Amino acid sequence: MNHSISRRGCLAWLAAPAAIGYALPSGLPIQLHVDLTVDPEKEEEMLHAFHNSFVPAASQQPGFIDARMLKLRSALAGSAPTGANYRFVLTYATEDERKHWVETKIHREVWPLIERALKTKNYTVLLYDSV
Numbered sequence: 140m141n142h143s144i145s146r147r148g149c150l151a152w153l154a155a156p157a158a159i160g161y162a163l164p165s166g167l168p169i170q171l172h173v174d175l176t177v178d179p180e181k182e183e184e185m186l187h188a189f190h191n192s193f194v195p196a197a198s199q200q201p202g203f204i205d206a207r208m209l210k211l212r213s214a215l216a217g218s219a220p221t222g223a224n225y226r227f228v229l230t231y232a233t234e235d236e237r238k239h240w241v242e243t244k245i246h247r248e249v250w251p252l253i254e255r256a257l258k259t260k261n262y263t264v265l266l267y268d269s270v
Contacts (some may be wrong), residue, residue, distance in 0.1 A: 144161060149174050149222050160171055163218060164268055166195055166233065167268065167269035168230050168231060168232050168233070168269050169230070169232075169233065169234045169237060169266060169269065169270065170228060170229065170230050170262070170266075170267045170269070171226055171227075171228070171237060171253075171264065171265070171266055171267075172215065172226060172227070172228040172229075172231075172265045172266075172267065173226065173227040173229075173263065173264050174191070174220040174223035174262055174263045175224070175225040175226070175227055175253075175254050175257055175259055175262050176190055176222040176224060176225075176258045176259055176262070177224055177225050177257055177258070178256055178257065178258050180261055181255070181256035181257075182256065184255075185225075185252075185253055185256030185257075186208065188249070188252035188253050188256070189206075189208045189227075189253055190208075190231070192248075192249045192252050193206065193229055193249045193250070193252065194206050194246045196216075196246070196248075196249045197208065197229070197240060197249075199244075199254075200236070200239070201232075201235070201236050201239070202232035202235075202236025202237065202239075202241070202270075203229045203230075203231060203232075203236075203240070204230040204231060204235055204239075205228075205229075205230040206227075206233060207228040207229075208225060208226075208227055208228075209225065209226045209227075209228065210224065210225055210234070210240075211225065211226065212226050220263060221245075222258070222259070223262075226260045227253075234266070241255070
């Protein structure tokens with residue numbers, strides 16, 4: 140089996156998003172990381188809300204790229220965020236588009252579905268720029 144990639148193959152791979160109708164953002168996207176302390180008794184409720192309410196709503200917004208809910212397995216180096224057992228990661232094309240999403244009526248409806256599964260609303264929120 141030949142594992143080398145030809146220049147033509149590489150160019151075809153890079154053009155694939157346009158071929159399937161996905162427009163790459165013109166700038167570099169942002170990522171919001173939120174460390175959450177989910178009540179183990181409400182974990183299924185939170186995951187259901189995330190997958191069935193939050194993601195479908197967020198994915199309809201301009202600039203949306205991705206939303207992930209990550210469950211902490213272990214800290215391989217250093218310390219895990221105190222008390223956090225999940226990390227929510229939201230990727231938008233721009234910070235302005237993310238801010239617009241947060242101000243929508245639907246966001247005000249779906250984010251509380253996740254928050255009500257938390258032990259505390261005192262969570263860490265970090266905003267990252269892609270570089």
